[in-house]
Amino acid sequence: MGHWALGISYSLSPISLISLISPTPHSPFLTMSLKSINDILGVLEKQAKWQEQPFQRLLKFWPEVVGPVVAANTRPLSIQRDVLSVATSSAAWAQNLTFGRSSLLLKLNKNLATPLVDIRFSTANWQNPLVERKQQQTVSPHEHPSYLGDEISRPDVTSTKDVNAAFGHWTKIMRSRSHGLPLCPQCQSPTPPGELQRWEVCSVCAAKQF
Known part of the structure; x- marks a missing residue:
């Protein structure tokens, strides 16, 4: 029996042996292998897209999600423990955005593989200290959007000692x-x-x- 099996193995030509070991271009083994490789590459490509640094990805779509007005007055700083820190141009912006952060979280999480759990808004780190000091030296109050002009006189605090009179004076000024x-x-x-x-x-x- 052993001699018969040995005879069968010797009866195969070297080319036949190679064809068994290495599939031909039209071999179903090769087709299956190529398909598997393509599937793996597709999965890796998707993973690479979603495994992009969450903060870098957020920076790309932040202006589109929040809109141009909010984007001009905010700057995302970092993501730590799934909490996004955002600098704002003023305390009013920080307060209003904090009140509406729930709906903003829903919008942001649609574009993130790992959802955020909270957003913290603060005026801290809004600008580089050197830049801020330089602007304070060069920017005039006249350039602020809320500036109303110099024609409005300052309230006379010395003549309004009484509380009611002070309130009336303030109302008149307003x-x-x-x-x-x-x-x-x-x-x-x-x-x-x-x-x-x-x-x-x-x-x-x-x-x-x-």
């Missing part, structure tokens, strides 16, 4: 400031022209848009 100002198209509040020119709404309404 009315004089808002007199003749254009109205915000959303909340109908008197709004400095600079705010409308920059955001098309008042600063409070602008902070709520994202």
Whole structure:
């Protein structure tokens, strides 16, 4: 029996032996192997896309998700323990965005493989200290969007010792400031022209848009 098997093995030509070991281009083994490789490459490509650094990926779609107004007044800083830290241009922006962070989380998590659990807004780290000091030296209050002009006199604090008189004086000042100002198209509040020119709404309404 052993001699018969040995005879069979010797009866195969070297080419036949090679064909058994190495599949031909039309071999089903080769076709299956190529398909498996393509499938693996496809999976790896998808994994590479989703395994991109979450923060780098967030930076790419942040302006699209929050909109141009919010994007101009915010800057994502980092993601630590699935919590996103965002710097804001003012405390008002930080407060308004904190109130609306639940809906913003839903929008952001649609584009992230690992969902965020929270967002923290703060004015800290909004600008580099050197840049901020330089701007404080060169930027005039006249350039601020909420600037109303020098024609409004400062309140006379020495002549308003009584609380009621002080409140009345303050109310008069507020009315004089808002007199003749254009109205915000959303909340109908008197709004400095600079705010409308920059955001098309008042600063409070602008902070709520994202």
